[in-house]
Amino acid sequence: MRDYELLEKVRDSMGLKNKVYRFKSSVKDGYDRGDKAILIVREFYQLKNIVIPFFNGRLDGYKKEQFESWVEKMGSDIDVPIRFRKIAWLYKAGLYDEFSKTGDLSKLRSFD
Numbered sequence: 483m484r485d486y487e488l489l490e491k492v493r494d495s496m497g498l499k500n501k502v503y504r505f506k507s508s509v510k511d512g513y514d515r516g517d518k519a520i521l522i523v524r525e526f527y528q529l530k531n532i533v534i535p536f537f538n539g540r541l542d543g544y545k546k547e548q549f550e551s552w553v554e555k556m557g558s559d560i561d562v563p564i565r566f567r568k569i570a571w572l573y574k575a576g577l578y579d580e581f582s583k584t585g586d587l588s589k590l591r592s593f594d
Contacts, residue, residue, distance in 0.1 A: 485518070485519040486504055486517075488519075489502045489521045490502050493521055495536075496532050497532065498521075498523065498532065500521060500523055500528075501522075502519055502521050503519070503520045503521075504517055504518070504519055505517060505518040505519075505520065506518075526565055526566060529569055530568075530569050530572070531587055534553070534569060534572075534573060534578055535578055535581050535582070537549055538573075538578040538579070538581075538582055539582045553569070553573045556569055556570045557570020557571060557573075558570070
């Protein structure tokens with residue numbers, strides 16, 4: 483499956499050990515929708531110090547909009563633990579943009 487292999491490559495290039503899951507399409511409407519592949523990252527450290535910096539500034543168009551919307555929702559959803567909301571605050575404060583320029587994670591690590 484093409485998407486599964488792509489997500490494995492993304493996962494590996496980020497240095498993550500998380501599993502890539504395969505799901506059969508549950509929609510039975512006569513169309514051949516194919517399987518889904520999903521990479522789930524839940525760990526605070528990985529989201530804050532690996533996933534967000536990896537994608538920040540590298541996406542364009544609709545994928546960029548989706549990424550920014552996801553970060554915004556993470557920061558505004560009261561059901562998200564406050565520790566994870568800090569990620570959105572760091573993003574809004576421009577610390578991820580600074581990291582993109584310098585490669586220095588030290589300011590981000592101080593928010594663990």
